[in-house]
Amino acid sequence: MTNSSSDRPRRPGEFELIARYFAPLAAGSPGAVGLTDDAGFVGLPAGQEMVVTTDAVIEGVHFRRADPVEKIGAKALRVNLSDLAAKGADPVGYLMVLCLPAWTDESWIRQFVQGLAKDQELFQVTLLGGDTTAISGPLVISITALGAIPVGAAIHRHGAKPGDLVFVSGTVGDAACGLSLLQAENPALGASESTLIERYLLPEPRLSLGRRLRGVATAALDVSDGLLADLNHIAEVSRVRITVEAPRLPLSAGYIRQNGGHIGARAHAATAGDDYEIAFTAPPEDRETIARLAAETGIAISEIGRVETGMGVLLIDAKGQPVPVERLGYVHF
Amino acid sequence: MTNSSSDRPRRPGEFELIARYFAPLAAGSPGAVGLTDDAGFVGLPAGQEMVVTTDAVIEGVHFRRADPVEKIGAKALRVNLSDLAAKGADPVGYLMVLCLPAWTDESWIRQFVQGLAKDQELFQVTLLGGDTTAISGPLVISITALGAIPVGAAIHRHGAKPGDLVFVSGTVGDAACGLSLLQAENPALGASESTLIERYLLPEPRLSLGRRLRGVATAALDVSDGLLADLNHIAEVSRVRITVEAPRLPLSAGYIRQNGGHIGARAHAATAGDDYEIAFTAPPEDRETIARLAAETGIAISEIGRVETGMGVLLIDAKGQPVPVERLGYVHF
Numbered sequence: 001m002t003n004s005s006s007d008r009p010r011r012p013g014e015f016e017l018i019a020r021y022f023a024p025l026a027a028g029s030p031g032a033v034g035l036t037d038d039a040g041f042v043g044l045p046a047g048q049e050m051v052v053t054t055d056a057v058i059e060g061v062h063f064r065r066a067d068p069v070e071k072i073g074a075k076a077l078r079v080n081l082s083d084l085a086a087k088g089a090d091p092v093g094y095l096m097v098l099c100l101p102a103w104t105d106e107s108w109i110r111q112f113v114q115g116l117a118k119d120q121e122l123f124q125v126t127l128l129g130g131d132t133t134a135i136s137g138p139l140v141i142s143i144t145a146l147g148a149i150p151v152g153a154a155i156h157r158h159g160a161k162p163g164d165l166v167f168v169s170g171t172v173g174d175a176a177c178g179l180s181l182l183q184a185e186n187p188a189l190g191a192s193e194s195t196l197i198e199r200y201l202l203p204e205p206r207l208s209l210g211r212r213l214r215g216v217a218t219a220a221l222d223v224s225d226g227l228l229a230d231l232n233h234i235a236e237v238s239r240v241r242i243t244v245e246a247p248r249l250p251l252s253a254g255y256i257r258q259n260g261g262h263i264g265a266r267a268h269a270a271t272a273g274d275d276y277e278i279a280f281t282a283p284p285e286d287r288e289t290i291a292r293l294a295a296e297t298g299i300a301i302s303e304i305g306r307v308e309t310g311m312g313v314l315l316i317d318a319k320g321q322p323v324p325v326e327r328l329g330y331v332h333f
Numbered sequence: 334m335t336n337s338s339s340d341r342p343r344r345p346g347e348f349e350l351i352a353r354y355f356a357p358l359a360a361g362s363p364g365a366v367g368l369t370d371d372a373g374f375v376g377l378p379a380g381q382e383m384v385v386t387t388d389a390v391i392e393g394v395h396f397r398r399a400d401p402v403e404k405i406g407a408k409a410l411r412v413n414l415s416d417l418a419a420k421g422a423d424p425v426g427y428l429m430v431l432c433l434p435a436w437t438d439e440s441w442i443r444q445f446v447q448g449l450a451k452d453q454e455l456f457q458v459t460l461l462g463g464d465t466t467a468i469s470g471p472l473v474i475s476i477t478a479l480g481a482i483p484v485g486a487a488i489h490r491h492g493a494k495p496g497d498l499v500f501v502s503g504t505v506g507d508a509a510c511g512l513s514l515l516q517a518e519n520p521a522l523g524a525s526e527s528t529l530i531e532r533y534l535l536p537e538p539r540l541s542l543g544r545r546l547r548g549v550a551t552a553a554l555d556v557s558d559g560l561l562a563d564l565n566h567i568a569e570v571s572r573v574r575i576t577v578e579a580p581r582l583p584l585s586a587g588y589i590r591q592n593g594g595h596i597g598a599r600a601h602a603a604t605a606g607d608d609y610e611i612a613f614t615a616p617p618e619d620r621e622t623i624a625r626l627a628a629e630t631g632i633a634i635s636e637i638g639r640v641e642t643g644m645g646v647l648l649i650d651a652k653g654q655p656v657p658v659e660r661l662g663y664v665h666f
């Protein structure tokens with residue numbers, strides 16, 4: 001109400017924007033009531049509970065204004081779906097708060113919504129409600145994702161036990177490497193570099209893997225701040241120590257081409273963040289099950305370490321010696 | 334990741350903040366898993382569905398940095414609970430994204446959390462999850478509230494029918510008047526002015542009324558943008574015309590003392606917004622039921638108009654003549 005109208009953006013008003021761009025995102029869900037209700041409605045099948053998670057992405061912190069617009073919205077959705085994946089949940093829908101600076105014109109919003117529409121199709125979710133508001137500051141996209149899971153089947157962080165092994169899906173370090181390439185603004189990028197950049201712009205929520213880890217993983221989370229920082233969360237709440245073997249960290253060919261595969265590059269990959277892979281613990285007797293899950297989902301899973309009594313997280317080299325790291329992961333503030 | 338650390342605020346890091354201030358807000362809910370999980374879990378009793386709504390408040394738009402800190406967080410929660418109230422839902426819990434500028438130090442966060450803790454007690458909700466992140470810009474609080482309601486019992490906006498009457502709870506115009514008083518920065522405020530200011534700072538979600546309107550109201554919403562603007566939403570999606578009689582608008586003694594009770598003051602109250610009262614429609618045969626609900630809840634309910642065939646919203650004076658208004662309510666952008 002104290003908002004200034006001095007630099008009005010060139011775009012339709014709030015309600016026209018909702019009708020033209022956001023209501024179609026809600027069309028697949030009767031519970032969204034066409035976004036006419038300021039609230040959405042979701043049922044749950046018997047025996048299921050709802051999993052809820054929220055994460056915001058902010059211009060200049062989690063994405064750059066110059067990033068492809070279609071991918072900005074998709075990334076905001078995907079980082080939330082990634083949290084559902086790590087709990088083993090099936091996504092149901094999402095709510096979105098958009099704080100729009102004056103520079104976001106109608107064309108920007110159109111592309112933003114196109115990215116979300118593609119991802120809704122891909123991940124079978126619909127918009128259930130939202131709020132758009134003007135901001136004199138950076139663009140903020142705050143998403144709350146809802147998922148469903150059989151009661152008691154969720155994978156928590158607190159279940160890791162001494163003797164468990166530590167696994168991670170995919171490869172680590174790529175997204176951070178992609179961001180560095182983007183920031184260097186080198187126009188002559190090859191296919192290998194583009195793949196790294198794509199991993200920064202559009203992380204892949206590991207939903208098919210997550211739901212198959214129910215009953216297998218003793219603890220899980222998605223790698224957002226950095227593998228070591230995130231495993232440290234598991235170590236803290238499970239009251240265990242987690243040791244990660246640097247030589248076993250899964251690095252992509254593109255990452256190695258940029259940074260090499262030496263111990264420093266491995267320590268960097270383990271602390272860089274934004275990977276959105278699933279890191280999890282499981283007992284050794286499930287090794288074969290996990291290998292089968294990798295084959296079935298087509299998602300590589302690497303065994304990278306072990307859970308022991310003690311506390312904290314430790315990165316070791318091929319000789320078992322601790323590898324010093326400056327910090328475990330991204331520090332928010 | 335591109336975030337600058339040049340103006341680091343004087344407060345603990347993210348994880349210490351969560352443990353010290355936010356985890357206690359989640360203590361009452363086993364489904365929040367002590368905020369250690371990046372996701373919360375909510376069950377639903379058989380025969381109920383979940384109602385989800387999200388609204389953000391932004392410094393300089395929805396609140397002022399100078400507002401009492403305890404009330405900033407409480408207001409962010411309450412505007413979301415107000416949406417649940419208007420649907421007839423019982424609140425269950427909430428998720429919160431906090432985008433913190435550098436000026437929010439530990440003392441600010443302590444007071445902010447104290448306000449939320451009080452309201453959690455009052456409205457019987459707990460924090461289920463959240464995300465805190467730094468922002469180079471205004472403070473943003475984005476909340477998603479979850480409620481439960483028997484399947485099919487929700488009150489939508491699209492159910493108003495010609496012949497229905499129009500009602501509103503409490504009084505309108507007070508919050509906008511309170512904001513004007515705050516902005517005038519007159520230190521010599523009496524009790525009457527303080528009441529108006531309080532209505533701006535701390536709106537009252539009409540939860541007890543909302544759940545009693547199930548099966549009675551044909552359409553409902555909470556008044557946030559302005560009574561006429563919000564009734565216009567009902568008119569649009571119900572495909573009806575709503576006529577509001579200015580002389581019947583409920584104005585508080587404090588409002589009349591500030592603005593008078595003349596037609597211009599009434600038009601202002603009907604378009605000022607931030608009231609968070611429930612406006613609803615119901616058939617004439619429910620007049621007595623509604624009078625009883627008012628008595629039972631202790632919340633005044635005024636009959637202010639009628640639903641007719643046609644479209645749009647119209648404010649009329651005592652002679653039935655249209656009262657011109659500059660705009661129906663607050664324009665977000």
